Amino acid sequence: MTETLLEIRGLTVEFDVPAGRLPAVAGVDLSLRRGEILALVGESGSGKSALSMSLVGLNRGPHAHIGGEVLFGGHDLVAAGEKELRSVRGKDIAVVFQDALAALNPTQRVGDQVAEMIRTHRKIPKKQARERAAGLLGEVGIGNPAQAARAYPHQLSGGMRQRVMIAIGLANDPAVLIADEPTTALDVTIQSQVLRLLKRLQADHGTAIVLITHDLGVVAEVADRVAVMYAGRIVESGTRDEVLFHPQHPYTMGLLNSVPRVDGPAVARLPAIAGSPLTGVARPPGCAFAPRCAFAHAACGDAIPPLMQRYGGSAHLDRCVLDRSRDALEVTA
């Protein structure tokens, strides 16, 4: 459980936009261990998708600037050429995208789409790949997989399509599976089925999963570790219990406070974090969350606080400079 599989060092992702360069990821250090589920949490625009796509260079392009290092199996995937990356994509690191209807080719049978993933990396006969594809569809919980394999994406339900997407992701038994909001497009009962499926597959295959989500309920259900992102940086990271039960950064607290709880007091309106996330090109010199933070004081605007251990366990890191002895920081809800 402790072997580091993927090491991200000083990762930056910037996009050319009309107003200048948008810093989507502004320096992230993060490691992924073999077989764990790491949840990457944050609002839309926090950089979690940009971060995960740049792991396999899927957001490379003339308008993207990716810096830093992503070390995987002794190679730096940021510096790697397209050809080298192609041998990693789909084989060692695969992605499950969120909107499966859009992410699947509408004119190809789903079985063939799974088989294509297999045959891209293993030279086996088409027939054999098809059989293996049907087997995978069965493994992700699709009843009558042989029949489903012959269906086109539009003929399947949303939950089934997401299972197909997961089957594609798992086709080559990758070491890392990036699941980009895999349950967002699904209704609640299907969501939890898909999550349990991911959890089971992670246990069966020892696949490490980077689970991108904005849903803390999802985090509580399946994650081993959590990294909270805000404005392109990780503001807090630790084990699931540390982050969910002892949040240190006011942004994490804000996220937790805005989740309705069955055991919490009945409120007319859930508390929301005031203001809106930073999405523009310009960034303040200090803590990016300070303008929205209820606890902010003058020092917060001076410099970006480093991500370090400030409270609790040695692996529980955060970027908040506030004094932890004060009760004011305890979660109120």
Add this chain to the structure above:
Amino acid sequence: MRLVLKRLAAVPVVLLVLSTMVFAAIRLLPGSPATGLAAGGASGQATAADITADTEKINAALGLDKSLLSQYGSFLNDIVHLDLGSSFYGGNDITGLLGDTLPATIELTVAAMLIAVLIGMFTGVLAALRRGTWIDTATRTIGTVSFSLPWFALGVLGIVVFGVWLRWLPVIGRLPNALDYHPLTNFVLLDAILQDRPELIWPWLEHLILPATTLALSMAGFITRIVRASVLEVLGDDFVRTARMKGLSPSAILRRHVLRNSSLPIVTVLGLQFGSLLGGSVITETVFSYPGVGNLLVNGILQRDYPIVQGAALAIALLFTLVNVFVDLLYLALDPRLRKA
């Protein structure tokens, strides 16, 4: 399937409306076949009175002295019995004339379509993949220019350059007159196979290439633009990102995922453009003295040969309609989402 049956059911209606319009339009033109025939047949000393007398005789012989309504009635009656009548000049059977000319026009338009699709797909995909570079700009500029060039100008230019200056290609007709050709189906390629005469193919291609390219170029320019836009749109689709995630090479992504999905708007355009291609074939066939339906139609109009005009227009309309039914079928083959269980 229902969609196709629906389209097929509409074919007779389309043909009825069209034949009625052609029937009326040709009779609205100034001049009549009888005056033409009478004047043409008269000797130098004929007086105006002689011509008038002849005209009446000819009108009576051709049935043109009857009321328009009764002419229309017998015209429709003949069509229903698959009798398209015979030419006022020489009395040739129209069905036979169409049997000779329609295959020539089908060869010309299909060849033009193939050339246009080949050029248009290649340049369109190239422009999309090299978006924003000089290749993109050049391709689009050439496409727009060729799209704007009129057929007759292109045809004459082709004749002058390849026929007169370079002497590479013949510029008139469909096959050399000296060639010993006994048509079976009137499709030269098919006959060459059926009659085991491969030596027919080269002269045929030689005659076909210039008019077909003339006809194809403007359509190719149009297809380039559609293909470019369509490919760019599909390249931005999520499933292309999925294909990249799988580790597929760019060429595999293009072949297996992009082309098929971007072909739908292209196929639509092809069906519609086939209409203008048929229109263009009328001009092109005239320029190249190519013995197709277009040529037949133009001569028919010039001579006020009503049955020929009606027959040729019907044949062209039928061809257009059938091509579009075929396009609908192609649609179903390409996009499984359109197939309703």
